Amino acid sequence: MSGLTKSFDGHAVLHGIDLSVAAGTLLALLGPSGSGKTTLLRVLCGFERADGGTVEIDGRLVAGDGVHVPSEARRIGYVPQEGAVFPHLSVAQNIVFGLPRAQRRARHRVDELLELVGLPGSYGERPPQALSGGQQQRVALARALAPAPSLVMLDEPFSSLDTALRIETREAVTNALAAGATAVLVTHDQSEALSLGHAVAVLSNGRLVQTDTPEALYRRPATPELATFIGDAVLLPGVVHGDRVECEMGRLMLGRAANAGLVDVMIRPLQIRFCSDTDTDQGHEATVESLTFYGHDATVGLRLVNSASVVSARVAGHLSPRIGERVRVRVEGEVIAYSRAQE
Numbered sequence: 001m002s003g004l005t006k007s008f009d010g011h012a013v014l015h016g017i018d019l020s021v022a023a024g025t026l027l028a029l030l031g032p033s034g035s036g037k038t039t040l041l042r043v044l045c046g047f048e049r050a051d052g053g054t055v056e057i058d059g060r061l062v063a064g065d066g067v068h069v070p071s072e073a074r075r076i077g078y079v080p081q082e083g084a085v086f087p088h089l090s091v092a093q094n095i096v097f098g099l100p101r102a103q104r105r106a107r108h109r110v111d112e113l114l115e116l117v118g119l120p121g122s123y124g125e126r127p128p129q130a131l132s133g134g135q136q137q138r139v140a141l142a143r144a145l146a147p148a149p150s151l152v153m154l155d156e157p158f159s160s161l162d163t164a165l166r167i168e169t170r171e172a173v174t175n176a177l178a179a180g181a182t183a184v185l186v187t188h189d190q191s192e193a194l195s196l197g198h199a200v201a202v203l204s205n206g207r208l209v210q211t212d213t214p215e216a217l218y219r220r221p222a223t224p225e226l227a228t229f230i231g232d233a234v235l236l237p238g239v240v241h242g243d244r245v246e247c248e249m250g251r252l253m254l255g256r257a258a259n260a261g262l263v264d265v266m267i268r269p270l271q272i273r274f275c276s277d278t279d280t281d282q283g284h285e286a287t288v289e290s291l292t293f294y295g296h297d298a299t300v301g302l303r304l305v306n307s308a309s310v311v312s313a314r315v316a317g318h319l320s321p322r323i324g325e326r327v328r329v330r331v332e333g334e335v336i337a338y339s340r341a342q343e
């Protein structure tokens with residue numbers, strides 16, 4: 001898609017979106033509520049017309065420059081949030097629903113699709129109500145994949161599921177899509193976007209802030225706002241000298257070049273590590289001020305000695321310290337600096 005714009009009642013919702021999805025990959029479209037994800041998806045599907053810009057699928061212009069291919073002719077499979085399956089049809093009838101009449105009786109196709117989404121062939125004759133919410137979402141995916149679409153759109157397909165079903169359904173969906181489908185997954189869940197997307201595009205107020213691999217997005221977010229949106233982040237004032245930055249946690253290596261001068265240094269809480277008792281000359285002294293224990297890990301609030309700053313560290317649950325304890329901490333790995341020059 002190129003230069004896509006859309007306004008509702010004079011209020012701009014998409015501000016010129018340029019984005020491409022490589023064939024055979026899953027792009028996660030991540031953004032907070034109201035950022036324009038659904039509008040973008042509706043424009044791609046052809047449910048909504050953009051005010052400007054173009055959409056091409058498999059090299060074919062489907063929207064823009066006076067063209068508007070109707071949604072049913074775009075070869076897009078669509079999996080909505082929930083309620084996608086028709087309750088009055090069997091699972092098999094649901095799956096073949098979008099196929100030409102002549103192909104609807106092909107039982108082997110239903111079996112193939114059920115297998116693809118990880119459901120037993122015997123489920124074909126069941127009514128959808130006899131399936132769990134996650135299994136129903138898999139049927140919705142099988143139906144979307146049945147006509148071999150060029151592109152599959154997944155609109156928050158896991159959001160109504162509880163945690164266990166979510167994990168199971170996510171796995172089934174990624175396995176099914178690994179067969180080479182090109183897909184766009186709309187989500188407001190950071191971990192879902194990072195774990196499922198080959199690439200992640202972040203939308204904020206109708207603008208794309210960054211499109212990158214999950215690892216690059218997490219490790220080198222374009223802005224401090226994006227850093228805190230993608231995951232927990234500690235931000236400390238600092239000064240850049242060459243390939244290092246000086247801050248209250250020491251002279252740290254930069255993971256991305258930054259202009260010399262005043263910056264905000266971004267450190268992930270998992271990078272703040274406790275020094276062992278033998279490392280007495282290493283690290284910075286801090287007092288444990290708060291502790292939130294989650295079981296497998298814990299978030300520790302640390303007040304740096306000789307400083308007003310409190311930083312947050314994430315440690316394995318069995319290593320969590322006691323409140324009031326004096327510890328030594330150091331930063332592991334590279335950090336990112338955001339210039340304050342414009343302030």
Ligand SMILES: Nc1ncnc2c1ncn2[C@@H]1O[C@H](COP(=O)(O)OP(=O)(O)OP(=O)(O)O)[C@@H](O)[C@H]1O
Nearest residue numbers: 008009013031032033034035036037038039040188
């Ligand atoms: N048909 C419409 N008429 C008027 N305004 C609309 C319409 N559809 C969306 N909007 C507005 O456009 C903005 C973006 O909405 P959109 O639903 O695309 O965001 P979203 O990122 O999908 O949010 P959510 O995650 O809550 O679904 C919102 O301010 C919304 O109120």
